[in-house]
Amino acid sequence: MSTATHCPYCALQCAMHVEAGPDGQPAVRPADFPTNRGGLCRKGWSAAQLLHSPQRLVRPLVRTGGTGEFAETGWDEALDFVAGRMAGVREQHGPDAVAVFGSGGLTNEKSYLLGKFARLALGTSRIDYNGRFCMSSAAAAGIRAFGLDRGLGFPLPDVASAEVVLLAGANPAETMPPMMGHLSGPRLIVVDPRRSATAEFARERGGLHLAPRPGTDLALALGLLHSARAQDLLDGDYIGARTSGFDEAWKYAAAFWPERTEQVTGVPAHLVRAAARALGTARGAYVLTGRGAEQHATGTDTVSAWINLALALGLCGRAGSGYGCITGQGNGQGGREHGQKADQLPGYRRIDDPAARAHVAGVWGVDAGELPGPGPSAFELLDSLGTAAGPKALLLMGSNPAVSAPEAGRVRDRLSALDLLVTCDFVMSETAAMADVVLPVAQWAEETGTMTNLEGRLLRRRAVLDPPPGVRTDLEVISGLARRLGQPDQRFPAGADAVLAELGRASAGGGADYAGVSPQRLEAGEELFWPVPGPGAGTPRMFLEGFAHADGRARFAAVGHRGAAEEADAQFPLIATTGRLMGHYQSGAQTRRIGELAEAEPEACVEVHPDTGARAGLDDGGWARVVSRRGATLARVRYRAGARTDTVFLPFHYGGEQAANNLTNPVLDPVSRMPEFKVSAVRLERSDPP
Ligand code: SF4
Secondary structure (H helix, E strand, O other): OOOOOOOOOOOOOOOOEEOOOOOEEEEEEEEOOOOOOOOHHOOOOOOOHHHHOOOOOOOOOOOOOOOOEEEEEEHHHHHHHHHHHHHHHHHHHHHEEEEEEOOOOHOOOOOHEEEEEEHHHHHHOOOEEEEHHHHHHHHHHHHHHOEEEEOOOOOOOHHOOOEEEEOOOOHHHOOOOOHHHHHHOOOEEEEEOOOOHHHHHHHHHHOOOOOOOOHHHHHHHHEEEEEEEEHHOOOHHHHHEEEOOOHHHHHHOOOHHHHHHHHHHHOOOHHHHHHHHHHHOOEEEEEOHHHHHHOOOOOOHHHHHHHHHHHHOOOOOOOOOOEEEOOOOOOOHHHOOOOOOOEEEEEOOOOOOOHHHHHHHHHHOOOOHOOOOOOOHHHHHHHOOOOOOOOOOOEEEOOHHHHOOOOOHHHHHHHHHEEEEEEEEEOOOOOOOHHEEEEEOOHHHHHOEEOOOOOOEEEHHHOOOOOOOEEEEEHHHHHHHHHHHHOOOHHHOHHHHHHHHHHHHOOOOOEEEEEEOOOHHHHHHOEEEEOOOOOEEOOOOOOOOOOOOOOOOOOOOOOOOOOOOOOOOOOOOOOOOEEOOOOOOOOOOOOOOOOOHHHHOOOOOEOOOOOHHHHHHOOOEEEEEEEEEEOOEEEEEEEOOOOOOOOEEEEEOOOOOOOOOOOEEEEEOOOOOOOOOOOOEEEEEEEEEO
8 A cells, every 4th residue: 555645734735655654554655746855844754643543533422411421423313413403593593693614724625515515505604714814814915916816826946946035924944844945045034023943044044034023024024125125126117017006005115214114123224124135136036925924913914015025026927036925724725715715705706796606606506696695704703603693503624713713712712602513523622622513524544635735736635545434524524414404415415526526617717717627637647736727737837927907917005014903011011922833733633642743842832032031030941821911821931042032932732721822812904804813912920830
């Protein structure tokens, strides 16, 4: 047995072979592929261990009325129970009383069928997904600038031949280590309040680390644009021929000369000038943004400011240079294209667009008037659960919001207030442990489907082995529930290839057009980057001929600096920012159950400058209680000499009393509805170990 497939975790989607290991259990061996070039990170290497973990869920669980404990049951009983309760809630309170929450980890087929299930089988507008917490600001800014959002918009290996790469709020040395193979040649400019592994990598190789005060990234981008113009580095011909709106955007950058930028951001003026000069004089340069730029109440504008810089330097829509968003979740790209977003129909269509509604309704065989309209975004949806006007029932697939949502304690209260919480999971995550029904579903190597990686490249995930007895796929769950809710069998097929074929028809003519994607083409090894409208080769590099706006021009956004929603003060004198560690993935529900990963990073930590720690009475290696206006969390203290003295860092992979999201601020970006995960005012207190 040796089957070629892709990693279950992040958007790099490293290629691997899964085969029998020395103990007879499935094991992973890396495969050569453009994104990982034969490399894997430790998460990828250990990914097969969860397939045979004793912590796997293998029977449907329903909480009994008598004891409140979970009891095992059969699939028919579980699905009958869920469908019956959903129908009852709908009957009593209307269709919006049943909600659905999806994930950027789901395959394209699952994302598509889940959106269709919500709109047709439930008739609800209450559907959104955890990608709203990850990539929504870059998606909104990309659409604003280019008319269309596709992660990198070029193959990742292109980046390796650039002279300079600016990474704003991304830490691939820890989160996507094989990506560093593409970043070892270019000179790096790393923008991150934290002295991250990527910042260290840049410094060791003669690059720059710009460490702005959290919440001032937008001002820093304006400062770089100002400095680039002052040094006569802008591409006037490109701005005139391929863009619009520069003059309005410049009005905001005009006020950010380097010394003013230093005042606002804390980044020395000479570094602002040096970064602008390096980027503006490079033969081939890329600006890449990650969650650090996005997870703010100003996230969309912040990403727009970085895109403005790239446009002013003439980088976008040209071979050998560009702007891109480093998507995080495994199917963060495909997951945001096919209809599990509150405002979206398949093919990256808007749900409030009459032509889009007519097209998709035609494919689904219904009248467009039957489709609900847009619903609330992820946090707004979660925050309304169990309220008088909010949903009473929730179906959750591939997500763990009890850990990953902002102000997680408040979200846990809302989940507890539901009449019916149903989760589809393969382990007992923190959210599953709160559920009324837990449906045990297959893992990545036990089912077939397609993913779209951070480059917009279509990938085939292959079934390597059968799921354990008693486990079903997510598609089978959706199909089984839809049938019980009165939908015709053929409308909700459970086979991935049949769903992909329908997804192709539904997406045809949309921005993310998959009409020409087929399992046969992917099995034959064709490189397909969307849009793939037909049998042709797809589109590895976007916007070479023109941007997706009607006039073919990219648009500068007129965006100004606004501070974070919350500032440090006497009561909460420090800023907490959150992110990821090498050994864990997202809420940690999977990786905390893998022995070697759990041993390497067994508990939450808080990185502090030694002076800051000493002032708070903390010992390196001791424990701290970190407190914000919304809650508290416990973390092991790690002194970091390179840290900012006004900022602490916490990973968000842990649950319960070690959840970093107990602290975070759910104030939302007005465009993307992204919460401000990256800036929370906190104080540190010495604590006993948990
Ligand atoms: Fe998996 Fe991402 Fe690690 Fe690659 S970098 S092995 S895709 S987690």
